Amino acid sequence: MHRILLIDDDEQLGPPLTTYFQRFELELVQALRPSEGLSRLAQGGFDAAILDVMLPEMDGFELCRSIRRTSDIPLIMLTARGEVMDRVVGLELGADDYLPKPFEPRELVARLQTVLRRMKTTPPAEPPGSPDVLEFEGLRIDPARRSVQCLGQEVELTGTEFDLLHLLAREAGRVLSRDDILNDLRGHEAELYTRAVDIVVSRLRKKLEPLDAIKTLRNAGYTLALRRVVA
Template sequence: MNRILLIDDDEQLGPPLTTYFQRFELSLTHALKPSEGLALLARGGFDAAILDVMLPEMDGFELCRTIRRTSDMPIVMLTARGEVMDRVVGLELGADDYLPKPFEPRELVARLQTVLRRQSKAHALAISSGQAGDSSSPPLRFEGLTIDADRREVQREGEVVDLTGTEFELLLMLAREPGKVHSRDDILNQLRGHEADLYTRAVDIVVSRLRKKLEPLDCIKTLRNAGYSLALRRAAP
């Protein structure tokens, strides 16, 4: 059973969600303050986190940033006003998805299942690759950039780059077919699952975040009204 941590100062939200989540084999723990939530996360054992934007002590954006310093666990943000800027900022800070309040519990479960499934697939791939011995795939090498899918590690000019799970999957998707143009819808279907509500702006945000982390390399090319492609040339053997 996956363990989910909800950090939200609404005392009335936790109990009904806890009961509802159990129907989908999800165990929910509710923390009312960021400090309480961070203490629980430090003990380990959680598979994903749900963060409200409006919180005491620190807002959900700062909390997301704090969690991302040490963890790539899936994060879903709850935006009270449902404003686009809240969603944009959350995604820029490393959240995997967002959901405006008020929300339907079933939609929250669906979004959690999507990000958990993606995380599970990534971990399974890493484990199977590690056990494959000589059959593991070699790193993808480009001019200034190395992507090791087995170790889920990216090096920019010899320096390891800290990427979220979504950022890594996007880069790997582009790198496996360098030069090919991937549309925003193709990227969303690949990274977030068909259940997720298509939100093309989310792709632009993740690409922008990834570009900044890979600077000074100019890795990702934008083709207007078409999509994105990897712009790097493969490294000489």
């Protein structure tokens, strides 16, 4: 059973969600304050976390930033009033998805199931040279381990970042439009479609520096701008 941490100061939210989540074999634990949430995450044992934006001690954006300093655990943010800027900021800080309040519990479960599938463990890594491993000049992507090495150094990516990079690598040499990417990754709500892809690409570029890995073709989309290494 997957364990999910909810960090939200609304004491009335946790109990009914906990009961509802059990129908889908999800165990929900609530922390009412960010400090408690960070302490529980540090102890380990959670598969994903849900963060409210409006919190005491620190807001959800600062909490997201703090978590991302040490963990790539899937994060879903509950954004106040569904404001577009809240969602943009959350994605920029490393959240994997967002859901405006008020929300339907079934939609929250569906989004959790999506991010958990992205992080699902796969069989042990295959030997070097496996056809599943994608190697480019300065970049190595191992789908079995969901790991990425840039210039020989391991790079920590969120589930969404890894899936986008893996998509570009599988389609190396092809320009993928934002619609292509969203169709593959499931995407977000209509008004944020374009911005969501741009934000994840921006995050990837920063993490893959100094490689100039992803090229933008104006009015067309994105492509992986690295030469494939052939064994």
